[in-house]
Amino acid sequence: MPKVIRIKKGLDIKLKGNPERIIIQAEPSEFYAVKPPDYPGLSPLPKLSIKIGSEVKTGSPLFYDKYKPDILFTSPVSGKVVAVNRGERRRILEVVIESDQKNEAITFQKGDPKTMNREEIVNNLLKSGVWPFIRQRPFHIIADPNDDPRTIFISGFDTAPLAPDLDFILNGDEISFQTGIDALSQLTSGKIHIGVNAVFPIADVFTKTEGVELHYFRGPHPTGNVGVQINHIDPVKKGEVVWTINPQDVVVIGKIFEKGVFNPTRLVALTGSEVLKPRYYRTKLGASVKPLLKDNVKEGNNRYISGNVLTGSKISKEGFIGFYDSQVTVIPEGDHYEFLGWALPGLKKFSGSRTFFSFLTSNNRYTLHTNLQGGRRAFVLTGQYEKVLPMDIYPVQLLKAILVEDIDLMENLGIYEVAEEDFALCEYVCTSKTEVQSILRSGFELMQKELG
Amino acid sequence: MKSLRKFVDKIKPHFSKGGKFEKLHSTFEAFESFLFVPNRVTTKGAHIRDALDMKRTMIIVVAAAVPALLFGMWNTGYQHNLSIGMEATIWENFVFGFLKVLPIIVVSYVVGLGIEFAVAQIRGHEVNEGFLVSGFLIPLIVPVDVPLWMVALATAFAVIIGKEVFGGTGMNILNPALTARAFLFFAYPGWMSGDTIWIQGLKSGEGVIDGFSGATPLANAAAGLFENLPSTWEMFLGTIPGSIGETSVIAILIGAVILIATGIGSWKIMLSMAAGGLVMGLLFNLIASNPFMEIPAWHHLIMGGFAFGAVFMATDPVTAAQTERGKWIYGFLAGIFAVLIRVINPAYPEGVMLAILLMNVFAPLIDHYVIEANIKKRRLRAKS
Numbered sequence: 001m002p003k004v005i006r007i008k009k010g011l012d013i014k015l016k017g018n019p020e021r022i023i024i025q026a027e028p029s030e031f032y033a034v035k036p037p038d039y040p041g042l043s044p045l046p047k048l049s050i051k052i053g054s055e056v057k058t059g060s061p062l063f064y065d066k067y068k069p070d071i072l073f074t075s076p077v078s079g080k081v082v083a084v085n086r087g088e089r090r091r092i093l094e095v096v097i098e099s100d101q102k103n104e105a106i107t108f109q110k111g112d113p114k115t116m117n118r119e120e121i122v123n124n125l126l127k128s129g130v131w132p133f134i135r136q137r138p139f140h141i142i143a144d145p146n147d148d149p150r151t152i153f154i155s156g157f158d159t160a161p162l163a164p165d166l167d168f169i170l171n172g173d174e175i176s177f178q179t180g181i182d183a184l185s186q187l188t189s190g191k192i193h194i195g196v197n198a199v200f201p202i203a204d205v206f207t208k209t210e211g212v213e214l215h216y217f218r219g220p221h222p223t224g225n226v227g228v229q230i231n232h233i234d235p236v237k238k239g240e241v242v243w244t245i246n247p248q249d250v251v252v253i254g255k256i257f258e259k260g261v262f263n264p265t266r267l268v269a270l271t272g273s274e275v276l277k278p279r280y281y282r283t284k285l286g287a288s289v290k291p292l293l294k295d296n297v298k299e300g301n302n303r304y305i306s307g308n309v310l311t312g313s314k315i316s317k318e319g320f321i322g323f324y325d326s327q328v329t330v331i332p333e334g335d336h337y338e339f340l341g342w343a344l345p346g347l348k349k350f351s352g353s354r355t356f357f358s359f360l361t362s363n364n365r366y367t368l369h370t371n372l373q374g375g376r377r378a379f380v381l382t383g384q385y386e387k388v389l390p391m392d393i394y395p396v397q398l399l400k401a402i403l404v405e406d407i408d409l410m411e412n413l414g415i416y417e418v419a420e421e422d423f424a425l426c427e428y429v430c431t432s433k434t435e436v437q438s439i440l441r442s443g444f445e446l447m448q449k450e451l452g
Numbered sequence: 453m454k455s456l457r458k459f460v461d462k463i464k465p466h467f468s469k470g471g472k473f474e475k476l477h478s479t480f481e482a483f484e485s486f487l488f489v490p491n492r493v494t495t496k497g498a499h500i501r502d503a504l505d506m507k508r509t510m511i512i513v514v515a516a517a518v519p520a521l522l523f524g525m526w527n528t529g530y531q532h533n534l535s536i537g538m539e540a541t542i543w544e545n546f547v548f549g550f551l552k553v554l555p556i557i558v559v560s561y562v563v564g565l566g567i568e569f570a571v572a573q574i575r576g577h578e579v580n581e582g583f584l585v586s587g588f589l590i591p592l593i594v595p596v597d598v599p600l601w602m603v604a605l606a607t608a609f610a611v612i613i614g615k616e617v618f619g620g621t622g623m624n625i626l627n628p629a630l631t632a633r634a635f636l637f638f639a640y641p642g643w644m645s646g647d648t649i650w651i652q653g654l655k656s657g658e659g660v661i662d663g664f665s666g667a668t669p670l671a672n673a674a675a676g677l678f679e680n681l682p683s684t685w686e687m688f689l690g691t692i693p694g695s696i697g698e699t700s701v702i703a704i705l706i707g708a709v710i711l712i713a714t715g716i717g718s719w720k721i722m723l724s725m726a727a728g729g730l731v732m733g734l735l736f737n738l739i740a741s742n743p744f745m746e747i748p749a750w751h752h753l754i755m756g757g758f759a760f761g762a763v764f765m766a767t768d769p770v771t772a773a774q775t776e777r778g779k780w781i782y783g784f785l786a787g788i789f790a791v792l793i794r795v796i797n798p799a800y801p802e803g804v805m806l807a808i809l810l811m812n813v814f815a816p817l818i819d820h821y822v823i824e825a826n827i828k829k830r831r832l833r834a835k836s
Contacts, residue, residue: 013500235830235833237830237833237834238830238834239834303493303499305499309498309499309500310498310499310500311498312499314499329499331499331500333493334491334493335491335492335493336491337457337488337489337490337491338488338489339456339457339487339488340487340488340489341488341489342489342505342507342508342511343507343508343511346503349503350502350503351502351503351504352502352504353502353504353714353715353716354713354714354715355504355508355509355512355714355715355716356503356504356508368500369493369500370493370494370499370500371489371491371492371493371494371501372490372492372493372494372501373489373501373502373503373504373505374489374501374504374505374506374507374508375485375490375505375506375578376578377506377578377580377581377621377622378580378619378620378621378622378623379622380506380509380582380621380622380769380770381509381716381769382718382769382772382774382775383718383769383774383776383779386776392826392829393826394775394823394826396774397774397775397823412827412830412831413823413826413827413830414826414830420497424497424498427497427498427501428498428500428501428502429502429504430501430502431502431504431505431506431509432506432622433501433505435496435497436497437496437497437498438496438497
């Protein structure tokens with residue numbers, strides 16, 4: 001057995017609605033959307049390459065950031081642009097495409113990436129719109145094609161609540177995964193590391209792939225977070241850049257080189273306590289969740305989330321699957337009052353602490369809702385964040401450095417090493433109900449501005 | 453509960469902006485959220501949040517202190533009846549103590565919460581729950597005969613100067629309850645030290661049997677009256693004179709178990725403070741230049757306010773060290789200083805309060821060096 005990195009800190013939030021390992025071919029969605037807010041670091045007002053009414057093919061560019069015009073964001077289907085939905089200050093929230101169900105696609109360069117040079121590969125990824133799958137640390141933003149990253153990290157498993165089983169999702173895509181890895185390995189002079197879950201037998205897709213180095217992890221969430229794995233394998237130092245990518249997206253990249261087209265098909269796990277039959281659906285990136293939810297959700301006021309309950313984004317029940325997501329979660333809204341809720345024994349409440357009697361029944365799964373469960377306060381308790389953050393970082397001190405906008409201190413305390421998802425559990429457990437993830441993002445934005 | 457909710461919803465507009473009782477908005481909000489967990493949902497970040505909130509946290513600390521309070525009430529009656537030579541049942545002792553202690557609790561809460569509510573309204577904040585604990589701890593660390601107006605004054609001082617001027621709960625440097633006690637200790641020493649103040653009625657001397665001494669074990673030890681020292685078992689059980697809630701180590705340990713089991717109190721601080729006290733006690737055993745230095749080191753842990761301080765005071769998360777490594781150092785030094793002050797300085801037989809306040813002041817410095825070490829490590833990595 002190879003060396004296993006055991007992680008003790010963290011917390012598994014046991015929710016109801018784990019997906020069964022059954023794959024269902026989802027009904028094709030009528031509408032698809034590409035959502036600028038999905039991409040951290042992208043300008044809120046990207047330049048549109050299309051107008052309402054424009055015909056697009058799969059892989060047609062929809063918009064780009066004016067400061068990084070090479071990185072294109074493309075359509076996952078062929079059809080017609082029917083809406084550009086805007087939010088406050090005219091920021092673009094969604095570019096909506098009505099599918100013509102024909103799947104006409106723009107073709108890109110085919111070929112074995114091993115025989116192609118870096119420029120050709122980068123070009124292919126940029127043009128087809130899959131480049132944004134590659135994100136970088138520091139700051140967890142879309143990678144810069146001109147960088148030579150020190151290493152590329154991939155987490156081969158997801159430990160978030162109700163997360164899809166990536167071994168299951170990737171089953172059968174071994175060849176495309178290898179092709180994708182071949183392409184990625186041309187982009188870095190360093191290694192490609194994959195973190196795998198040592199608890200289960202490792203899937204073929206990881207063990208049989210060449211050109212990667214495997215690292216074995218075992219532990220509660222956030223062990224599956226790539227940032228935590230990087231921190232244990234080789235932390236990001238000042239001045240360095242490392243890239244990260246999800247394994248499902250490596251497959252999409254592989255398919256570009258195999259087929260010459262952008263194939264946004266993917267398995268999405270429909271999860272959560274309010275889903276009648278939580279299962280895996282074969283659908284496409286950006287697809288509306290409407291066909292998935294049809295006759296499959298409990299009545300009532302629900303929260304629909306693209307992604308998991310810790311880091312996902314809120315969508316409507318006809319909303320669209322996010323660019324980086326392989327999971328849709330439905331949980332009840334918590335917009336009700338609870339009489340003396342803070343004083344009750346709390347057998348049905350879940351807490352990372354042992355302050356509710358539910359800790360006696362540790363194997364229960366819970367239906368948790370979206371209530372904030374308390375008022376916002378100053379930082380009072382200490383040691384809470386540290387219990388769920390398995391990184392060599394002082395989380396509260398880093399957040400305070402961000403709040404007082406002390407650039408040097410942020411740097412010294414390791415802001416280059418973290419992403420919002422790594423701190424999501426801190427936000428979950430926070431007794432003072434601090435908005436940890438958005439504070440962190442504001443720190444990233446400030447650093448980017450200062451560093452130019 | 454629906455009718456209650458309806459009633460709250462009905463009167464709510466009067467307390468909102470533009471309503472008749474706009475000035476009581478924070479107060480209303482505090483009571484409303486006391487009765488009902490609000491219906492606010494998450495808007496950004498994590499969609500679900502832990503069920504633990506500040507109210508739950510504070511109520512658990514209060515629950516942990518309840519055994520000490522109940523024992524303290526009984527002991528108040530017991531000590532009083534002992535001093536006048538009366539036989540009394542457990543129940544009679546408790547009722548006597550209950551009636552003596554309750555006013556102190558009421559005064560502490562009314563004054564403290566009154567100030568908190570007013571400040572929250574001025575600042576436009578929600579009322580912070582921090583005082584629920586401070587207000588409960590203050591009565592436990594004063595002698596039972598302390599005049600109520602002094603309690604009121606000390607509480608006001610602690611809340612305003614000790615806490616609110618720094619920005620309220622979470623921002624204060626000194627533990628508010630200990631600040632109140634320190635205020636009394638230095639402003640009214642006649643009511644806070646000596647041999648006659650620890651037992652109800654002893655100061656006035658009415659009906660006290662001849663030759664009865666109300667001195668605490670610490671006072672006896674400091675005076676070298678070792679033959680007057682109660683037995684180890686009595687000190688552990690708490691049937692001795694002292695501040696209302698500090699005497700019973702057993703009751704305090706029950707609280708410690710609750711705090712540690714729930715994860716609200718830091719076991720690291722409690723353990724390291726006990727270790728610090730022991731180490732200092734052992735050092736004194738080695739020096740042994742006076743009889744007080746010769747008492748068994750572990751006796752320090754069950755005398756005076758050591759146990760209470762270690763479990764309820766030093767563990768206050770706001771004023772203690774905030775880093776995990778810092779907590780070990782902080783607690784250990786607090787233990788060392790407590791015993792050091794207690795044995796070396798005859799003017800202050802109770803060193804625990806001063807030791808913890810001193811370490812409160814040094815806690816940020818300890819944290820600073822712990823964090824510097826992390827920063828240094830990161831810098832070294834960047835260079836390699």
